[in-house]
Amino acid sequence: MGRSSGVGTLAGAGTALYDQPSAHPAAADLSRRLGVWRQVRVEEEFPRSFPGVSMNPGLNKDQQELVDTAERIAHECLGPRAAEVDASGTNPKESWHDVWQNGLLTIGIPKKYGGHELDMLTYVMVIEKLAGGCTNTGMTVHMHSTVMRFIDALGTDKQRAMYYPEIVDDGKLFGSWGSEPQTRGGSAFRHTTITPDGDGYVLNGEKNFCTMSGGAHRYMIHCNAQNTPDPIGSQVLALIPNDVAGLSQMDEWNTLGMRGTVSPSMKLDNCVVTKDGVLGKPGDGYHTGITQGFSLGFAAAYVGAAQTALDFTKDFCIKQTFSGASGRVADELLVQRTIAEMTMTLSSARMALYDAASQWEGKTANQRAVIAARPKYLATLASQDVSTKAIQISGGRSVHKRWPLERIYRDIRTSTLMPPTLDRCLELIGRDEFNLDTALNRDA
Numbered sequence: 087m088g089r090s091s092g093v094g095t096l097a098g099a100g101t102a103l104y105d106q107p108s109a110h111p112a113a114a115d116l117s118r119r120l121g122v123w124r125q126v127r128v129e130e131e132f133p134r135s136f137p138g139v140s141m142n143p144g145l146n147k148d149q150q151e152l153v154d155t156a157e158r159i160a161h162e163c164l165g166p167r168a169a170e171v172d173a174s175g176t177n178p179k180e181s182w183h184d185v186w187q188n189g190l191l192t193i194g195i196p197k198k199y200g201g202h203e204l205d206m207l208t209y210v211m212v213i214e215k216l217a218g219g220c221t222n223t224g225m226t227v228h229m230h231s232t233v234m235r236f237i238d239a240l241g242t243d244k245q246r247a248m249y250y251p252e253i254v255d256d257g258k259l260f261g262s263w264g265s266e267p268q269t270r271g272g273s274a275f276r277h278t279t280i281t282p283d284g285d286g287y288v289l290n291g292e293k294n295f296c297t298m299s300g301g302a303h304r305y306m307i308h309c310n311a312q313n314t315p316d317p318i319g320s321q322v323l324a325l326i327p328n329d330v331a332g333l334s335q336m337d338e339w340n341t342l343g344m345r346g347t348v349s350p351s352m353k354l355d356n357c358v359v360t361k362d363g364v365l366g367k368p369g370d371g372y373h374t375g376i377t378q379g380f381s382l383g384f385a386a387a388y389v390g391a392a393q394t395a396l397d398f399t400k401d402f403c404i405k406q407t408f409s410g411a412s413g414r415v416a417d418e419l420l421v422q423r424t425i426a427e428m429t430m431t432l433s434s435a436r437m438a439l440y441d442a443a444s445q446w447e448g449k450t451a452n453q454r455a456v457i458a459a460r461p462k463y464l465a466t467l468a469s470q471d472v473s474t475k476a477i478q479i480s481g482g483r484s485v486h487k488r489w490p491l492e493r494i495y496r497d498i499r500t501s502t503l504m505p506p507t508l509d510r511c512l513e514l515i516g517r518d519e520f521n522l523d524t525a526l527n528r529d530a
Contacts, residue, residue, distance in 0.1 A: 160219025177301030
């Protein structure tokens, strides 16, 4: 069962997401009264479902339980901390712990090693739910889980047996550092080099947007084995511990949004990589098609965050009245029209996301690049539209930090800058419509 679009969706989440001091009685009273309102008003007076929003895409019992678990901890655990994570600009370590304790830190790990080995559809639904509670937590869990997929695809049995217990048993996270100051939009070419040194290797270079800096246990570095212009054939994925000598922070992470991802620029100065730290051979990583999965997880996070903004706005409209008005904000035709636009826009993005995830298995890297571009494009536009209109409908009070809308707006506007860009998505889709190949040497 997907996220219900009914206005009472957050009945069990009122305290988790919105139980903060408010100058307005409608907002202050929301978390206390929403549960009763859901049972009486929604289920009895307004029984309905929204195709594409409350759709059940055919999950089995085990898959559905994982999605339900993600939604529960998003409401009970992640949501209450989201504002503090944003304000402090720190890694959401407590939320990561809750994700681990509830078995969701292993969604990218094979069952053989104690993980869930999720199919892509169930996976994006889990990320969507987590991001609905805390965008930063949902996004970082996605990054971590993608590294787990790389270890599975490229690692040896020895490497899997060495790294996976750190997550399954100890709740550690792994980050992925690919972006560099000299390149734009996720270009595949890496200036950071890995060169042989004694029994291992050394890394040298600079990385930016180094997500989970200081929080993850290990970092997967996208680097260049040959220092040649071949962007794919020269690329190597190398794992280093967070306390490796020669790793230093170059700047602070003080951004508009996604502040809890803690992604400053980092310098690698002769950082040692053991032989067991290198995954596969040069060029192997891109051909797995795992890289293209980053975009699906991004889209899932956008949809999850936007759904929370939409739900909050609907709840506000139901409770709020103004002096001189004939009824609630929800009774105004223009508001109903705008909410309908927001709902349909988000529904379309979600359906595109689920459809893309359903097609994922067995596709090549090039095919996955096109498949992922569709929901990435639609979810970017939909989440920006929904978060903007949520603030417009709610008015000036929505910019207060005690309300979640301004934080969600900032997180969405920041995270939707991640590659591939809208233009690159359209290029991928357009070329595919004409049966033209698109090189994977860039994903900007």
